[in-house]
Amino acid sequence: MLEYDYLVVGSGLFGSVFAHEVNKNGKKVIVIEKRDHIGGNVYTEEISKINVHKYGAHIFHTDNKDIWDYIQKFAELNRYTNSPVALFKGELYNLPFNMNTFYQMWGVKTPVEAKKIIESQKKEANIKDPKNLEEQAISLVGKDIYEKLVKGYTEKQWGKKCSELPSFIIKRLPVRFTFDNNYFNDKYQGIPIGGYTKIVEKLLDGIEVKLSTDFFKDKEKWEKIADKIIFTGMIDQYFDYCFGELEYRSLKFEHKIHDIPNYQGNAVLNYTDKDVPYTRTIEHKHFEGIKYEKTVVTTEYPMPWKKGKEAYYPVNDEKNMEILRKYEELAENKENVIFGGRLGRYKYYDMWETIEESLKLVEKELNNKK
Ligand code: FDA
Incomplete structure (x- = not known):
């Protein structure tokens, strides 16, 4: 003992x-x-x-x-509900992919119209046996969603091209044909x-x-x-x-106080353009609905990992x-x-x-x- x-x-x-x-x-x-x-x-x-x-x-x-x-x-x-917003080259899109996203992307207003576009893009890509993440994503959601909302974000996150990442990383990409921005399906x-x-x-x-x-x-x-x-x-x-x-991906966080009550109007903003070096900005007060004259925003940069750095993913x-x-x-x-x-x-x-x-x-x- x-x-x-x-x-x-x-x-x-x-x-x-x-x-x-x-x-x-x-x-x-x-x-x-x-x-x-x-x-x-x-x-x-x-x-x-x-x-x-x-x-x-x-x-x-x-x-x-x-x-x-x-x-x-x-x-x-x-009762916070996660409803992230994605920014791609000046355009804002609701996530996860749902009728709001499809309206913003193509102007379609009904599920039938949205499904038609996605199906035609999947057909056009004609990928039977996806060999990498790029092919897998296109075969699941078509070219437009992949290029604007998946590609840049994923490549920054993993530090590799989607065409060099294995397809199994994304088994499915949730697509919702309702106007529902709730990110999680959990109860x-x-x-x-x-x-x-x-x-x-x-x-x-x-x-x-x-x-x-x-x-x-x-x-x-x-x-x-x-x-x-x-x-x-x-x-x-x-x-x-x-x-x-064992290999990891690391992250760098930059926390900044802003002298304004509301910086981005949402807790989570994703940057899906590969030319922006960070993946997300988080405005923490929106998680708890805090009313205050200042706000704190964290910018999240994906980083390569090496011994001594924080291991995240x-x-x-x-x-x-x-x-x-x-x-x-x-x-x-x-x-x-x-x-x-x-x-x-x-x-x-x-x-x-x-x-x-x-x-x-x-x-x-x-x-x-x-
Ligand atoms: P965790 O890493 O939290 O704890 C391990 C501890 O051990 C650390 O404090 C470390 O310092 C300590 N330690 C390590 N080596 C040591 C040593 N040699 N001696 C002494 N101490 C040592 N989940 C979720 O449900 N919803 C979400 O939104 C998110 N978001 C999210 C964002 C990011 C960026 C990440 C990386 C992860 C998430 N998660 C998440 C996952 C969540 O963070 C995860 O489930 C838990 O933190 C895991 O808790 P652990 O105790 O396993 O590890």
Whole structure:
């Protein structure tokens, strides 16, 4: 028996939910976090009376009633509906692709007219077996939507040409033949009133947390402190990159305060033109409907990733998945270390999935011990 039952590495949603639940069940747990704040990428910070999503816009959405009920134990969520707008060479379009978009693009007013154009463009492209993302997208939505709303954004996001990206990245592109700008199809969505950091504060209330503490700076010490480690950092780093580095896309965020009450009239504005170096501007006050004379806008630039930079999106192509499988094999043989969360599993998880995965692990752990 070591000093703690669990060492949780990382105070993001995965680690914090896990720590909260096992602590509630009488386990002794300590959380270490390399950043100087808790919350991982859902961290929000109040700037000019506005909760700023410091690591990119986070909109909670799920179809899972249990997870929706779970998150509400820690925060009240408002009824925010995500309705992004896309800007392409001076033209504004509603997203996701719906009757408003088709009216803006072609002037069509009925679903029959819109379907006719999309079908004729798909037919004209005559792509039977899409070999890359470009062909896949054109075969799903036709040339106009692809060129104005998909191509530039996707190429900036991944740093590669759509013709060089694998087709499996987009299995489908949602097309809606109603005048409905709600981005998500999920039953439940909202933004926690007061920001996400408050949720994580509540999760970690009463739990020992050490900030600015990198597991790798004192690995030997941390490996001897608890019976089990829940590791939510990078799986390849844990194994000292012995099979090579897993690839990520990174992001750069520029936060700016503007002395006007309303900058862009919407929380999320996407820039789908490849010549604009950023992909999104986020005006945070619209998430919570905050009335104030100033506003904060974040510009999001996609960046290549290299060691030492923040890793945001895993590049789950075949080359990286092959490397991941080797790390997973090593992980399976480490009895006292469990890898979880988006970096530990090298997987893009939405917040509800992160919580669900963490709760599944809690159940497994608590039942194992009985
Ligand atoms: P997360 O990365 O949050 O936490 C891991 C923590 O471990 C970090 O705090 C890190 O500092 C720490 N750590 C790593 N290595 C360490 C070490 N060696 N020692 C100590 N600490 C270490 N989801 C959604 O549902 N709706 C949305 O709108 C969005 N939007 C969105 C935008 C962007 C830009 C991204 C990148 C992601 C989203 N998401 C999202 C996904 C969401 O961010 C995700 O589900 C959770 O943050 C994952 O939580 P984790 O705890 O797994 O990782």
